[in-house]
Amino acid sequence: MGYFDMLFAPAKKKLKQFLADDVGAGDRTSALLPEKKCRAIITANENCVLAGAEEAAWLFSFQGCRVKQLKKDGAILRKGSKVLKLDGVNRKILSAERTSLNVLGRMSGVATICSKAATIAGENTKVFLTRKTMPGFNEFDKKACTFGGVFPHRKNLEEMILLKENHLAFGSIQELIAKAREKKRKGEKIEVEVRTAGQAVEAAKNNADIVMLDNFSMKSTGKAIRKVKEINQKAVVELSGGITLKNLHSYVKLKPEMISMGQLTKEAKTIDFSLEVVA
Incomplete structure (x- = not known):
């Protein structure tokens, strides 16, 4: 199985649309930067139950980045836990940053309150x-x-x-x-x-x-x-x-x-x- 085989086509289509809605006709700010390869880390800034890491990883992969998922969905995270390591072109990473963090934040929020209920x-x-x-x-x-x-x-x-x-x-x-x-x-x-x-x-x-x-x-x-x-x-x-x-x-x-x-x-x-x- 491939890395993102658990994400079905309808989910990928929606994620693409989320990204397209945010980027619009183009990320004018990131376009000002010299194009360079870089590495970025996504970190949890509070305790939570992780969800959405697969979706966030796919969004960056769709942008042509190499992604390493450091924590699996369902993991109990402490503040400061590193979730994803990204290697790719700076413009591509920055253009997908907010959409990915929004999906990650919402899904982890739902997982966290659900864990309390369960x-x-x-x-x-x-x-x-x-x-x-x-x-x-x-x-x-x-x-x-x-x-x-x-x-x-x-x-x-x-x-x-x-x-x-x-x-x-x-x-x-x-x-x-x-x-x-x-x-x-x-x-x-x-x-x-x-x-x-x-x-x-x-x-x-x-x-x-x-x-x-x-x-x-x-x-x-x-x-x-x-x-x-x-x-x-x-x-x-x-x-x-x-x-x-x-x-x-x-x-x-x-x-x-x-x-x-x-x-x-x-x-x-x-x-x-x-x-x-x-x-």
């Missing part, structure tokens, strides 16, 4: 990243979360059937689950998002594979989980809405199989990385 949740409850991501960066956020021990929910709308509140405005839970069973692919799960205990009971009675309790209070969550399991022991219960790192442990104690957290993308802090020309 540690709190432990082994019996799986934490999932939602689709609340920036358009164009969805697959990178979803990849980053895995390095933090969190699972991606649907990558896109094609991946599974999830009946949400606004879908239920156009049909009953019973009716829409029946339609979903007619259309579903082999092995595909049917999930129903519910806002009340009554809806949770209806979803369980109609054999939804996953019942998502959305924005339930702590007290009502425990009761709803018990009702769902009494009706359909095989149904998987997912909790979502208003769950944060601060209250995650309390929800985990209720023993749901899944918890999805919008906070993991909405509040991911961009990690600070820097590039320095060293030779």
Whole structure:
């Protein structure tokens, strides 16, 4: 396998576009420099879980640089850890600097907050990243979360059937689950998002594979989980809405199989990385 075989064509295409958006018609500042070969090092300026090193490395490789990845994605970094060593033409390295650091910083930020969530949740409850991501960066956020021990929910709308509140405005839970069973692919799960205990009971009675309790209070969550399991022991219960790192442990104690957290993308802090020309 080649060095970047884990990066599929769609990801490479997006990375090229990110770079093109930043460079525009040309890097006028770097064009002022005499063209010289040089070496640069990318360093983490704070503690984090690393993600996006493969993407950053590919961007510099695309620019014609020789790249050595000093740390692998998923590594726990301390401030000052060196991540990438680059050898190439100065203009090419400097033109890709900001795009690469932005991707690296965002993905590492997602991986870092996800690692905190996964540690709190432990082994019996799986934490999932939602689709609340920036358009164009969805697959990178979803990849980053895995390095933090969190699972991606649907990558896109094609991946599974999830009946949400606004879908239920156009049909009953019973009716829409029946339609979903007619259309579903082999092995595909049917999930129903519910806002009340009554809806949770209806979803369980109609054999939804996953019942998502959305924005339930702590007290009502425990009761709803018990009702769902009494009706359909095989149904998987997912909790979502208003769950944060601060209250995650309390929800985990209720023993749901899944918890999805919008906070993991909405509040991911961009990690600070820097590039320095060293030779």
